[in-house]
Amino acid sequence: MEQQQQQQPPPLEVRPHPSSSTNTTNTTTSTSTAANKGRGLYATAAFRPGAVIHVFAEPALLLPSLPHLALVCAHCLRPGTPRACTRCRAAYYCDAKCQADAWAAGHARECKALRRRQHQAQQPQQQQLQQQQQKQQPRRRSQSPVSSASASASASASPQSDAVPDQQTAPPPGSAAAKKATSAGEKVAGRSGAELPTPVRALVQALLREDLADALDTLEGHAQHRRELGGAAEWRDMEIMAMAGCAFAGKPVNEKEVRRAVDLLCKIQTNAFHRYDADLGQVGIFLEPTLAMANHSCVPNAMVQFIGRAAVLRAERNIEEGDEVEISYTDYTYPYTMRKEALAQYCFECRCPRCKDNLNVYQVCAANPVDAPCGTSLASDASAAAESHSAVTDEATLALAKSNGESATRLIEDWSKPDMAPNRRIQLRAQYSDCRGLVGGELWAVTPVPQVLTEISIFYAEKRNFAFALAVACLVATRADPYRYVAWFHLVRVKNLFMIAKLLAHTAERSASLSSVMSPPMRANMDQQAQVTLQDIDQAALCQMLLHMILRAAPAGVPAEWDLVEMARDMLEDIESLPGREKEMSLINAWIKDPASETSKIFFDFAVVQQVNALASLGTAALKMDFGIVF
Numbered sequence: 001m002e003q004q005q006q007q008q009p010p011p012l013e014v015r016p017h018p019s020s021s022t023n024t025t026n027t028t029t030s031t032s033t034a035a036n037k038g039r040g041l042y043a044t045a046a047f048r049p050g051a052v053i054h055v056f057a058e059p060a061l062l063l064p065s066l067p068h069l070a071l072v073c074a075h076c077l078r079p080g081t082p083r084a085c086t087r088c089r090a091a092y093y094c095d096a097k098c099q100a101d102a103w104a105a106g107h108a109r110e111c112k113a114l115r116r117r118q119h120q121a122q123q124p125q126q127q128q129l130q131q132q133q134q135k136q137q138p139r140r141r142s143q144s145p146v147s148s149a150s151a152s153a154s155a156s157a158s159p160q161s162d163a164v165p166d167q168q169t170a171p172p173p174g175s176a177a178a179k180k181a182t183s184a185g186e187k188v189a190g191r192s193g194a195e196l197p198t199p200v201r202a203l204v205q206a207l208l209r210e211d212l213a214d215a216l217d218t219l220e221g222h223a224q225h226r227r228e229l230g231g232a233a234e235w236r237d238m239e240i241m242a243m244a245g246c247a248f249a250g251k252p253v254n255e256k257e258v259r260r261a262v263d264l265l266c267k268i269q270t271n272a273f274h275r276y277d278a279d280l281g282q283v284g285i286f287l288e289p290t291l292a293m294a295n296h297s298c299v300p301n302a303m304v305q306f307i308g309r310a311a312v313l314r315a316e317r318n319i320e321e322g323d324e325v326e327i328s329y330t331d332y333t334y335p336y337t338m339r340k341e342a343l344a345q346y347c348f349e350c351r352c353p354r355c356k357d358n359l360n361v362y363q364v365c366a367a368n369p370v371d372a373p374c375g376t377s378l379a380s381d382a383s384a385a386a387e388s389h390s391a392v393t394d395e396a397t398l399a400l401a402k403s404n405g406e407s408a409t410r411l412i413e414d415w416s417k418p419d420m421a422p423n424r425r426i427q428l429r430a431q432y433s434d435c436r437g438l439v440g441g442e443l444w445a446v447t448p449v450p451q452v453l454t455e456i457s458i459f460y461a462e463k464r465n466f467a468f469a470l471a472v473a474c475l476v477a478t479r480a481d482p483y484r485y486v487a488w489f490h491l492v493r494v495k496n497l498f499m500i501a502k503l504l505a506h507t508a509e510r511s512a513s514l515s516s517v518m519s520p521p522m523r524a525n526m527d528q529q530a531q532v533t534l535q536d537i538d539q540a541a542l543c544q545m546l547l548h549m550i551l552r553a554a555p556a557g558v559p560a561e562w563d564l565v566e567m568a569r570d571m572l573e574d575i576e577s578l579p580g581r582e583k584e585m586s587l588i589n590a591w592i593k594d595p596a597s598e599t600s601k602i603f604f605d606f607a608v609v610q611q612v613n614a615l616a617s618l619g620t621a622a623l624k625m626d627f628g629i630v631f
C-alpha cells in the first residue's frame with residue numbers, strides 16, 4: 001500500500017499564494033506576512049479528516065540528531081540498539097538492509113569524507129590550539145567573516161582552525177554573545193564525524209550529494225533576513241558551521257564555498273522537520289522538497305506523522321479541492337507569544353485566526369469542530385461543550401486563560417531547569433501550584449495544565465501508584481485532549497489512549513494497592529474510593545476497546561508500520577488470549593464490526609466513555625489530596 005501511494009504523484013499542486021506579489025523563489029530579504037507566504041501546497045482533491053493525503057516515502061534528507069546517533073537507525077530513524085558503521089562509526093543501523101540502503105542513498109560518500117577527517121580530529125589538543133593562535137592574527141584585519149575564511153582557507157587543516165572568530169563580527173569578550181559564540185566554535189572544534197552537530201552533518205551531506213543540493217536550491221532560506229536581523233553572533237555561528245561543513249566535505253574553505261554553504265544551512269533550517277519520538281524526544285531531521293512547500297497555520301487543516309522513513313501528510317480537517325494545505329510548524333496549543341518566538345526562526349509572523357485574536361483552545365475548538373466517527377473519541381461532543389465553556393462565554397475566564405496560560409507556562413519552564421529541581425515531588429507541586437488559577441477556572445485544556453498533569457501521571461506510575469497514574473491520565477484524555485487537539489486521531493490523543501491502556505494492564509493485574517504520600521486518614525479514604533471505582537470497571541474490556549480505538553486512529557494504508565499500532569496489536573493479543581471472556585468478547589466484536597449501530601453506541605458509551613470519566617473524577621480527587629493547593 002505504501003509503495004502504491006509512493007508511486008502515485010501527490011494530489012497536491014505547488015503554486016504561489018494568491019496574494020503573493022513577488023516570485024518567492026528569491027524572496028530572501030524580508031519577513032513573510034500572511035499576504036506574502038511565498039509558494040504553498042494546494043489540494044487537487046477533497047479530503048475528510050484523518051484521510052491520508054500523501055505518503056512522502058523518500059526524504060531528500062533524513063538524519064538522526066547528534067544525541068540520538070547511537071540510539072536510532074540512521075536510515076529509518078527507528079529506536080532500538082543499532083550497530084555502528086565499522087568504518088566511520090558515525091552512523092548506526094538496525095540491520096544489514098538499512099545499512100545497504102543507506103550506503104546506496106549517499107552514506108558511501110559521507111562515510112569516506114568523515115573518515116578522512118578522523119585522524120585530524122585526533123590531533124593533540126595542544127597542537128590544534130597553537131594552530132588556532134597562529135591563524136588568528138591575519139584574520140583580525142579582514143573585513144568580512146566570509147573573506148576571513150577565504151584568507152585562511154588554504155592554510156586550514158581542520159574545522160577548528162576555521163572556527164576562529166573574526167574581529168569584525170566578534171562581540172566583546174566576556175559578553176553573553178561572546179560566550180555563545182565560543183560555544184558555537186566548540187561545537188565543531190576538533191570533532192570527529194560522529195560528534196558533528198546535526199546541522200553541520202546535514203550540510204556535509206548537501207555538499208557531497210548533488211541531488212540534495214539541487215533540491216535545496218529550489219527552497220526558501222531567508223539568508224539575507226537572517227544575516228540582517230538575526231544578530232552578529234548567530235550569523236557567525238552559521239559561518240562557523242558552514243566552514244566546518246566545507247572542511248568535512250573536502251571542499252575548499254573559500255568565500256564562494258562558505259557563502260554557498262551558509263545559504264544551504266539557512267535552507268535546511270527553514271525547511272527541515274524536527275522528528276519527535278514519544279520516549280526519546282527530538283530524534284532527527286527530515287526534509288522533502290514538496291512537503292517543504294506546506295505553509296504554516298496555528299489552525300492547520302493537515303498534519304504530518306512520521307512512520308519509519310516516511311512522512312504521512314493527513315487531513316486534520318475537511319479539505320476541499322483547491323484549498324491550501326497548511327500544517328503547524330509548532331505546537332499550536334502553546335501561548336501566543338511562545339508560538340511567535342518559535343515561528344521567528346522561519347522568519348514570518350503568523351496571522352492565522354488563533355494568532356490574530358489570540359484565541360484560547362476552547363474558542364478554537366468551538367469554532368472549528370471536527371466530527372468524530374462513532375467509537376473513536378472519548379468526547380465526541382467536545383465542540384458543543386466548548387461553546388458553553390466559560391473560557392468562551394465569560395470575559396473574566398477568557399482573560400484568565402490568556403494571562404495565566406502565558407505566565408504559568410513560562411514559570412513551569414523555569415522549574416524544569418535542572419538546578420531548580422531539588423526533588424521531583426516538590427517540583428511537581430510547585431508546577432501544579434503555578435496552574436492553580438487555570439485549574440480553579442476549570443481550564444484543564446489550557447497549556448501548561450495538561451503537560452503538568454501528564455508529568456504527575458508519570459510520577460505516580462514511577463512510584464508504582466498505578467491507580468492514581470491512570471486516574472490522572474484519564475483526566476487529561478477527557479478534559480484536556482479533545483479540546484486542545486480537536487482531531488480524534490491526533491498523535492497526542494492517541495498516545496494518551498495508549499498510556500491509559502498500559503496503566504490499565506497494571507491496575508487490572510494488581511489489586512490496585514495505592515501508595516501516596518498523603519496523610520494516613522486521607523490515604524485510607526482515597527484508597528477506598530479508588531478501589532471502588534476500579535472494581536466497578538471491566539478493566540480488560542476497557543483496555544481492549546482503547547487499543548482498538550488506537551488501531552482506528554492509524555493512517556489508512558500504513559498502519560502496520562506505526563510503532564503505536566505494533567504495540568497495540570501485541571497488547572491486544574495478550575488480552576484476547578485471556579480465558580473466560582466469551583461474553584465480553586462477543587460484545588466487543590459486535591462493536592468492532594459495526595460501531596455505528598445503536599447497541600454499539602450504547603455499549604461504547606457505557607464501557608468506555610463513562611468508565612474513563614469516572615476515573616477522571618478520581619483523578620481530580622487524587623490531585624486535590626496529593627497536590628492540593630491551599631488558597
Ligand SMILES: C[S@@+](CC[C@H](N)C(=O)[O-])C[C@H]1O[C@@H](n2cnc3c(N)ncnc32)[C@H](O)[C@@H]1O
Binds near residue numbers: 040293295347350
Ligand atoms: C517551509 S517553507 C514553506 C514554503 C515557502 N512558502 C516557499 O515558498 O518556499 C517556510 C517559509 O514559508 C513562509 N511561510 C510559511 N507559513 C507562513 C505564514 N503562515 N505566513 C507567512 N509566511 C509563511 C515563510 O517564509 C517560511 O519561512
